[in-house]
Amino acid sequence: MSEAVLDIQSLRKTVHKGKNIVEDVSFKMHKGEILGLLGPNGAGKTTTIRMIVGLIKRSSGSVSINGTDMDEDSQTCKRQIGAIVENPAFYDYMSGWKNLQQHARMAIDPVSDERMQDIIKLVQLEDAIHDKVKKYSLGMKQRLGVAQALLHQPSILILDEPTNGLDPKGIRELRDYLRELADQGISTLVSSHLLSEMQLMCDRVVIMEKGRLIDETVIGELDQSDEQKVCIVAFQCRVDQIQEAKALIEADSEIELLHIEKEQTLVLKLHEATIPDVNKKFVEAGIDIYAIERKKTTLEEKFLSLTNTRNMTDIKEVQS
Numbered sequence: 001m002s003e004a005v006l007d008i009q010s011l012r013k014t015v016h017k018g019k020n021i022v023e024d025v026s027f028k029m030h031k032g033e034i035l036g037l038l039g040p041n042g043a044g045k046t047t048t049i050r051m052i053v054g055l056i057k058r059s060s061g062s063v064s065i066n067g068t069d070m071d072e073d074s075q076t077c078k079r080q081i082g083a084i085v086e087n088p089a090f091y092d093y094m095s096g097w098k099n100l101q102q103h104a105r106m107a108i109d110p111v112s113d114e115r116m117q118d119i120i121k122l123v124q125l126e127d128a129i130h131d132k133v134k135k136y137s138l139g140m141k142q143r144l145g146v147a148q149a150l151l152h153q154p155s156i157l158i159l160d161e162p163t164n165g166l167d168p169k170g171i172r173e174l175r176d177y178l179r180e181l182a183d184q185g186i187s188t189l190v191s192s193h194l195l196s197e198m199q200l201m202c203d204r205v206v207i208m209e210k211g212r213l214i215d216e217t218v219i220g221e222l223d224q225s226d227e228q229k230v231c232i233v234a235f236q237c238r239v240d241q242i243q244e245a246k247a248l249i250e251a252d253s254e255i256e257l258l259h260i261e262k263e264q265t266l267v268l269k270l271h272e273a274t275i276p277d278v279n280k281k282f283v284e285a286g287i288d289i290y291a292i293e294r295k296k297t298t299l300e301e302k303f304l305s306l307t308n309t310r311n312m313t314d315i316k317e318v319q320s
């Protein structure tokens, strides 16, 4: 694995009365990687990002960018970051091009027109770049914001909840240009509470809950099976037998009932090797099993299995 472009160690934010809203958060991001920071509302994603970009002070912990510690040389570090944390501000009465020019004038290093054209092309704003920003859709404004964040050629892009308010087309376009940036070696840290989006957009996801990191998942490895690995399996039985089936599973400490789907399917977390035994158990108890399906391990299921059923409400809330 290449050297980390972003290295976060033991980040903590303490607010009034000593409450930690972010605690012991450590993770790394590598060159050309799209890293997702995933968690339900209030998990501490924005606070973490605000500390990384220096919008708020860290209570403790360190942030290094390309091997440089933020506390030792914050100027150098910040020049390598392009970020959209709050909604970017634009002059609505000016064109996208003029807004970018205005922003470029404030950059430490000069930004050539050629560089601006390249970025505009990348975020697919060529056709509208000379229109007034007040005519832009939310997705177009967001793309202009990303273009603005990329003007000074950062190696890291940080986007807080970039899919908020975007329609499916906008989300797909965002995915496309983040991938193109990744191909050019730019790493992106993107936060979201949308599990399915993170699965499609990111190479790896770190999951936060209640201010802490609870897991790290490489997306490409989600579907890999492993005898020793816990997996999620759906057992479909008759609707009138679901309560008996549920009681049987609840009496077994080795199996965890995650939830019941469509009133007749038990979604269970168990070791793959025990699937035949569980099936036998049902048969011996006179419960007819109509289908057994090894479920694709989606990020949502992984999240569920990590945080147990107490998070069901959170997940339903964040998905609605």
Ligand SMILES: Nc1ncnc2c1ncn2[C@@H]1O[C@H](COP(=O)(O)OP(=O)(O)OP(=O)(O)O)[C@@H](O)[C@H]1O
Residues within 6 Å of the ligand: 015, 016, 021, 039, 040, 041, 042, 043, 044, 045, 046, 047, 048, 193
């Ligand atoms: N200055 C503050 N003082 C006290 N509590 C705070 C402060 N800032 C944030 N919080 C609380 O810390 C928790 C984490 O907030 P944060 O905005 O970082 O979460 P988040 O994961 O980004 O959630 P969301 O998706 O809702 O923005 C929340 O419960 C929030 O209310």
